[in-house]
Amino acid sequence: MALVIGPSRVGKTTLIRLLEERLLAQAKSQMERDASFIPFASITAAGPNASRFDWRTYYRAILRGLQDPFVDGKIARIRERELREAMETALLQRRPIALIVDEAHHLAKTSSGRYLQDQLDHLKYFENLTGVSHLLVGTYELRPFRKINAQLACRSVDIHFPRYDAAHEEEAQAFRSVLWALQRQLPVEQEPQLVDQWEFLYARSIGCVGLVKMHLNRALALALTEKKKTVTLSHLRKTALPEARVELALRDALESETELAETAGADERLLTLLGLRGSRPASSQQMQEKDQSSSPSSALRPGKRGPGRDEIGGGVSSDEQDRAG
Incomplete structure (x- = not known):
């Protein structure tokens, strides 16, 4: 699978x-x-x-x-x-x-x-x-x-299958290449200069090409409605996703990318768990058994009798003995 x-x-x-x-x-x-x-x-x-x-x-x-x-x-x-x-x-x-x-x-x-x-x-x-x-x-x-x-x-x-991460120059260049290919396909009289606005488009798409295409479709529809010859930055801004929605998607992506990435030192951590590096960490069951064995025996639950016999007679005071006599 x-x-x-x-x-x-x-x-x-x-x-x-x-x-x-x-x-x-x-x-x-x-x-x-x-x-x-x-x-x-x-x-x-x-x-x-x-x-x-x-x-x-x-x-x-x-x-x-x-x-x-x-x-x-x-x-x-x-x-x-x-x-x-x-x-x-x-x-x-x-x-x-x-x-x-x-x-x-x-x-x-x-x-x-x-x-x-x-x-x-x-x-x-x-x-x-x-x-x-x-x-x-x-x-x-x-x-x-x-x-x-x-x-x-x-x-x-x-x-x-991650999004484009423009923090790496090679991926930023790949994203700009995608925009260049898309701007050549838009059915307008003048080719829009999307590459010049690549940072804005990247910010509103978090590097997902599908979100870029949806954004361009909305901007194109607005430009055609206004009978403009090309798609401008104004059209892009008016049809961009709101910041709150983009931030929600971005936070989910960042959290997921962190979870899916293997951090440095993975081999050493596994070898430690296998007992090949230092002492093997105790399992949760062993820790539980240790906690139970180290707890004081006198700490009993309320209403529970302790082990051993109860004292008989020795606990009666002298006043009680005189009244009984």
């Missing part, structure tokens, strides 16, 4: 289209020899009811991607188990290289009380049964998928 993670509008869907083209080109000869072979199935996890994830919709989408002729037929209602078995059979027969799932972060949205680990265990079961790998593509909401448990963490590969 592979996780392709990046900010919204960074170009992940475009990456999927390029991957599909490459898979088709590589599998062309095999498809000509074997008519049953389909190199991939590409679906979107977010359906019409995007507030929750539904396995029935997921199974049907894969069956459509594998060109099942009966999935949309006018037949009686099919139970979820039957849909799952049909999908498993189709995967075994079609033998795709991969299942590509866009908007995969919607897997975490459930309506039946299933936890995220249950969803990923479900996918792992399909991979074990059919031998077909899942390529899950989504926003930074996919981050929890990476560490849901030790087994899944070791079975998956993370692929970070």
